[in-house]
Amino acid sequence: xxxxxxxxxxxxxxxxKEGVALFTQRLNHYFPTExxxxxxxxxxxxxxxxxxxxxxxxxxxxxxxxxxxxxLLDERGKMMNNEALAQFLQAxxxxxxxxxVFLVGGAFGVNDAMKQRANFTWSLSPLVFPHQLMRLMxxxxxYRACTILKNEKYHHT
Amino acid sequence: xxxxxxxxxxxxxxxxKEGVALFTQRLNHYFPTExxxxxxxxxxxxxxxxxxxxxxxxxxxxxxxxxxxxxLLDERGKMMNNEALAQFLQAxxxxxxxxxVFLVGGAFGVNDAMKQRANFTWSLSPLVFPHQLMRLMxxxxxYRACTILKNEKYHHT
Numbered sequence: 001x002x003x004x005x006x007x008x009x010x011x012x013x014x015x016x017k018e019g020v021a022l023f024t025q026r027l028n029h030y031f032p033t034e035x036x037x038x039x040x041x042x043x044x045x046x047x048x049x050x051x052x053x054x055x056x057x058x059x060x061x062x063x064x065x066x067x068x069x070x071x072l073l074d075e076r077g078k079m080m081n082n083e084a085l086a087q088f089l090q091a092x093x094x095x096x097x098x099x100x101v102f103l104v105g106g107a108f109g110v111n112d113a114m115k116q117r118a119n120f121t122w123s124l125s126p127l128v129f130p131h132q133l134m135r136l137m138x139x140x141x142x143y144r145a146c147t148i149l150k151n152e153k154y155h156h157t
Numbered sequence: 158x159x160x161x162x163x164x165x166x167x168x169x170x171x172x173x174k175e176g177v178a179l180f181t182q183r184l185n186h187y188f189p190t191e192x193x194x195x196x197x198x199x200x201x202x203x204x205x206x207x208x209x210x211x212x213x214x215x216x217x218x219x220x221x222x223x224x225x226x227x228x229l230l231d232e233r234g235k236m237m238n239n240e241a242l243a244q245f246l247q248a249x250x251x252x253x254x255x256x257x258v259f260l261v262g263g264a265f266g267v268n269d270a271m272k273q274r275a276n277f278t279w280s281l282s283p284l285v286f287p288h289q290l291m292r293l294m295x296x297x298x299x300y301r302a303c304t305i306l307k308n309e310k311y312h313h314t
Contacts, residue, residue, distance in 0.1 A: 156285075
């Protein structure tokens with residue numbers, strides 16, 4: 001199974017870059033992992049949120065393959081503790097998924113078409129975080145889940 | 158009301174330093190805010206977790222003033238969304254608290270004496286994060302809560 005981490009928008013916050021690189025590199029020891037930073041569709045910044053979300057969804061849906069298992073990160077999704085996340089990842093690998101895509105949505109969330117395409121909607125927290133910080137949190141959590149599956153020492157219970 | 162952010166342990170992860178500094182500086186525009194990084198008590202790293210937690214609690218309880226309002230961050234605490242966090246902060250200020258202390262515990266959590274001293278136990282997420290990353294998440298969330306209270310543009314609902 002390969003992991004792809006998709007995120008919409010800019011990639012310009014130096015305060016998260018180093019951490020994202022660090023944990024992505026570590027995660028890559030367990031599953032081949034790649035980031036895809038999807039640029040904000042052009043000329044949409046002044047549109048109303050609903051139309052922005054529609055344009056964003058078009059860009060993202062065009063990039064997804066039919067068999068990609070899509071995990072949408074959204075604060076209204078289902079929450080999991082560390083053990084449950086580890087088991088979730090293991091279950092996807094056991095089901096022979098070829099590609100699992102974790103998508104951090106745009107600033108206004110995602111539209112209904114995206115929600116329907118998602119195989120699973122995951123809430124890391126009931127709190128909203130800046131989406132560049134979410135990238136760091138996501139990479140760290142997936143790395144942590146892999147260490148749990150391998151019984152390694154990183155995670156204290 | 159003043160805010161203090163207390164955290165136990167090291168302060169050596171370059172990947173969070175810049176972000177913590179950024180959001181602490183922003184938070185400081187709303188409430189005078191200071192970090193206190195409490196060193197791990199000496200010669201405790203090889204002790205069993207329970208004894209480590211007891212030593213840590215002694216260091217922390219010795220630093221707390223009687224009137225300090227202590228918010229303990231723990232994944233088993235009560236969760237709040239962004240609006241609820243903003244209202245929580247406002248309620249403390251309305252109650253004329255002089256000092257609110259947010260404490261990020263050590264790697265093994267905290268002992269019962271600390272739990273009893275806490276005025277509130279707050280879970281940012283059911284997931285455990287590295288405590289240096291928790292510092293960044295905490296500073297960003299408190300800043301975000303202040304912008305919500307002031308109706309500023311940072312937070313999209």
